[in-house]
Structures are given as C-alpha cells and as structure tokens.
Amino acid sequence: MTGPLLEVDGLVVDFSRRRRRLRPGEEPPRKAVDGVSLSLRHNETLAIVGESGSGKTTVARSVVGLQKFGAGSIRFHGTELRTVSRRPAALKREIQMVFQDPRSSLNPRMTVRAIINEVWRTHPAIAPRDRATALAELLDDVGLDPSVADRRPAALSGGQCQRVSIARALALKPTLLVCDEAVSALDVSVQAQILRLLVDLKEEHGLSLLFISHDLGVVRQIADRVAVMRRGEIVEFDDAEQIFVHPAHEYTRQLLDAALDLAGADD
Ligand SMILES: Nc1ncnc2c1ncn2[C@@H]1O[C@H](COP(=O)(O)OP(=O)(O)O)[C@@H](O)[C@H]1O
Ligand SMILES: [Mg+2]
Numbered sequence: 652m653t654g655p656l657l658e659v660d661g662l663v664v665d666f667s668r669r670r671r672r673l674r675p676g677e678e679p680p681r682k683a684v685d686g687v688s689l690s691l692r693h694n695e696t697l698a699i700v701g702e703s704g705s706g707k708t709t710v711a712r713s714v715v716g717l718q719k720f721g722a723g724s725i726r727f728h729g730t731e732l733r734t735v736s737r738r739p740a741a742l743k744r745e746i747q748m749v750f751q752d753p754r755s756s757l758n759p760r761m762t763v764r765a766i767i768n769e770v771w772r773t774h775p776a777i778a779p780r781d782r783a784t785a786l787a788e789l790l791d792d793v794g795l796d797p798s799v800a801d802r803r804p805a806a807l808s809g810g811q812c813q814r815v816s817i818a819r820a821l822a823l824k825p826t827l828l829v830c831d832e833a834v835s836a837l838d839v840s841v842q843a844q845i846l847r848l849l850v851d852l853k854e855e856h857g858l859s860l861l862f863i864s865h866d867l868g869v870v871r872q873i874a875d876r877v878a879v880m881r882r883g884e885i886v887e888f889d890d891a892e893q894i895f896v897h898p899a900h901e902y903t904r905q906l907l908d909a910a911l912d913l914a915g916a917d918d
Contacts, residue, residue, distance in 0.1 A: 658725070664684040691827070762800065
C-alpha cells in the first residue's frame with residue numbers, strides 16, 4: 652500500500668475557553684497542542700516523547716477520537732477522521748488504545764472473559780458461538796494462561812492486567828494501536844516483557860504502533876521513529892537512531908542528558 656497509514660497535519664487543541672485581557676508581561680495561555688504534524692507508516696512504531704504536560708496524551712486522544720480538535724486534520728488510510736461518535740464502525744475498530752493504568756482501565760467487577768466479550772457485543776465482530784475459541788487465541792497471543800479468563804483484575808498482577816488491556820485492544824483486530832504510557836506504571840522488568848510483547852504482536856499481526864511515553868529509555872527499546880514534543884509542539888521528528896545518536900535539537904539533548912542521569916542514579 653502506498654502513503655502513510657496515519658497523517659496528522661497541523662493539529663491544534665486549545666483548552667483555554669475565555670479570552671481575557673492579559674496583564675502586562677503575562678504570557679498568553681498555551682495551546683495544549685499547537686500545530687502538530689506527523690505521519691505513521693504501515694507496520695511502524697512511532698514514539699512521541701516529551702515531559703509531562705507537553706501534549707502527548709491530547710494528541711493520542713485526538714487520534715483515537717476521544718478529543719475534539721480545533722484545527723488541523725487527521726487522516727487514516729487517506730480518510731479524514733472526526734471524533735469517535737462520527738466515525739464509521741469499521742474505522743473505530745481499526746484504531747484502538749491501551750491506557751497507562753492497567754488496573755483502573757479494567758472494570759474490577761468483570762472477569763477477563765466478560766471484559767473481552769463486552770467488546771465483541773458492542774462491535775459484533777465475532778459470533779457468540781465462536782467467542783470461547785477466539786478468547787483462548789487472544790489470551791494466547793498476549794501470553795496469558797487460559798485460566799485467566801475467569802479471573803477478575805484484582806486477582807491479576809499489574810503486568811497481567813496490562814496484557815488483558817492489550818488483548819481487549821486487539822479483540823477487534825485493529826491496524827493501529829495507540830499506547831499512552833502503557834508501561835509507565837509497571838516495574839522495569841515487567842516493562843521489558845510488555846515491550847517485547849508489543850514488538851512480537853506488531854510483527855505477527857502487521858500492526859502499527861503510536862507509542863507515547865515520557866521515558867526515553869523505554870522509547871529507545873521500541874521506536875522506529877521518534878517525535879519529540881515540547882509545550883504542544885514537535886521540536887524534532889526523525890529516525891530513532893538519529894534522535895538518540897545525533898539529536899539535532901537542544902531540548903532533545905536535555906531530555907537525553909536527564910535520562911542518562913536517571914539511569915546512573917539507579918546503580
Ligand atoms: N481536559 C483538559 N482540560 C483542560 N486542560 C487540559 C485537559 N487535558 C489536558 N490539558 C492540559 O493540556 C496540556 C497537555 O496535557 P497532556 O496532553 O495530558 O500532556 P502529556 O500527556 O504530555 O502529559 C497540559 O497543560 C494539561 O494540563
Ligand atoms: Mg499523558
């Protein structure tokens with residue numbers, strides 16, 4: 652297929668509502684996302700990295716359709732995307748999101764089986780009689796034992812919960828997985844396992860990943876290309892190798908230095 656899978660062009664999200672007169676010397680309120688453009692190729696992992704508050708989640712939510720945007724466009728397979736309520740079902744299915752906190756994003760009262768079946772009930776992709784087999788396959792895909800199907804989130808570890816979240820996102824066979832700080836709440840060793848899983852799933856299912864993280868160490872393990880965000884803007888967008896070895900922007904260098912300091916502090 653030609654052309655990128657996802658194209659974000661001049662995206663603007665502004666949460667400040669009222670325009671009031673600024674006091675002398677006061678800076679105008681910043682837009683959460685201020686003219687972000689990026690593209691994601693088929694079967695690529697594109698990371699957005701930047702410190703807290705830089706606008707990463709707002710970009711992710713716009714792509715998934717949870718956030719209205721004021722200006723700019725988001726195209727998927729060349730089709731203009733609006734918010735979720737105005738997307739055709741087929742498009743909703745194709746873009747799925749994995750959230751940061753695996754526990755709070757899963758309903759504590761439901762078993763894993765019920766959590767996944769709920770997805771299949773609202774988007775009837777799998778006929779009821781095929782669901783048990785499909786669930787077993789899905790759990791196997793994310794490296795969970797079949798017995799997990801009848802447990803609730805409280806009976807699972809953080810890593811297992813995140814595998815369930817990934818299974819839920821995969822249940823509709825999306826082409827694009829948006830992972831917003833998907834490993835940030837996990838211990839380093841569990842992080843590595845989930846990153847490995849995402850890489851394997853990407854290869855096996857031909858997925859593309861929009862991988863969002865404030866953690867350059869994590870991004871380095873998974874990204875093909877990296878967009879560095881700061882204060883609502885992308886300051887650098889390049890191959891991961893370039894970003895990590897020859898960062899062009901001063902801010903990227905600062906982030907790298909800070910990440911190195913942190914890594915050193917662990918020893
Ligand atoms: N729903 C909202 N209402 C008002 N401001 C918001 C909302 N969501 C995010 N913001 C603001 O937008 C900016 C970017 O936030 P966010 O996209 O969450 O950044 P990041 O994910 O990089 O930490 C921040 O200043 C944040 O306070
Ligand atoms: Mg965020």
